[in-house]
Amino acid sequence: MLGAMVKSYYAEKTGIDAADMRVVSVMPCTAKKFEALRPELSNHGNQDVDEVITTRELAKMIRAAGIDFANLPDEDFDRVMGESTGAGVIFGATGGVMEAALRFAYEAITGKELEKVDFEAVRGLDGVKEAEIDLGVMKLNVAVAHGTANAQKVLDSIRSGEKHYDFIEVMCCPGGCVTGGGQPIVKSTVRAEKNVSALRAKALYSEDVGKARRKSQDNEEIKALYQDYLGEAGGERAHHLLHTHYTARDKYAGVR
Ligand code: SF4
Structure with missing residues (x-):
């Protein structure tokens, strides 16, 4: 884009x-x-x-x-x-695209200002995260999957009629782009002691908190x-x- x-x-x-x-x-x-x-x-x-x-x-x-x-x-x-916003920064972590979209959707659908921009339910490293987001005027069922095996689970649950979602985020790489195939390789000895996906995601969320603007729709440019x-x-x-x-x-x- x-x-x-x-x-x-x-x-x-x-x-x-x-x-x-x-x-x-x-x-x-x-x-x-x-x-x-x-x-x-x-x-x-x-x-x-x-x-x-x-x-x-x-x-x-x-x-x-x-x-x-x-x-x-x-x-x-x-x-x-x-110019960039916090919403753009968090795209790198699983759930980040979903959260950025929810920050936008809330204001677009309700016409009100979103005061608490953090959607904790879509964060973290669970393989499939589900949440019901209450916008007041409607409820959104969302799912976030990372890693293709987890994406498969989500798709199967939809095909079987077990689940219905309004919006799904899929990241092919486990953890999302923070641990994408082109990222710097971390030695296995370090990986044995540290959760690299979690640490990189944490860095993005803290960068997001420090941004003057945290919603895409507030980006003046x-x-x-x-x-x-x-x-x-x-x-x-x-x-x-x-x-x-x-x-x-x-x-x-x-x-x-
Ligand atoms: S393949 Fe991996 S690194 Fe590439 S966009 Fe998808 S999640 Fe990000």
Whole structure:
């Protein structure tokens, strides 16, 4: 989504031709290397994302260049689209996408300000988390699964008619992106003593608490993006640039 926005909105704002841009995404996920190649994720033949490197690869480059990363001074992200909220930060932990969506859904559905933004019921490392979220005007049944075996359990329970959910989050990697396939590898001796998923998730939730804005809908730059460029949420331009569809992966057999 960011790649699509960089090569349209940002290109327009800065007067840089999208054809002259190279978008490099740093990701916790090896699967994103494949995803960036999908023809559906392009605009007029220009891929939204040109290169994907994993966080592990970035870490190796930083080390190889002799950069003392831990002691670099903090710096704000560049404008445009440099603002982020706590809701964006927690995407990395299982349940984080669900929680960010609930922070939005509450205000969108009720029209009231959400005062307590923490939805503890969807946090933690249980394989399948379920919650009934009472919005006052309605109740939402939600489920969060991480790891494909847990996703299978959720899907089976829906197919059998045992369960009904209004919204489901699935993360393929156990723990979510914090322990994604492209993340720095932690030695087994350390893993034997520490729960890496839990520690990384804890770091994200504490970053979220420290953010001035914790709901996606409070991101001023996103508001400006919709107001000045995308128009209505789900409208034609937003649909064209931000939505996609999926086809069976065997279609890409042989794509490198
Ligand atoms: S959960 Fe794993 S596969 Fe899914 S986006 Fe995150 S790192 Fe990639």
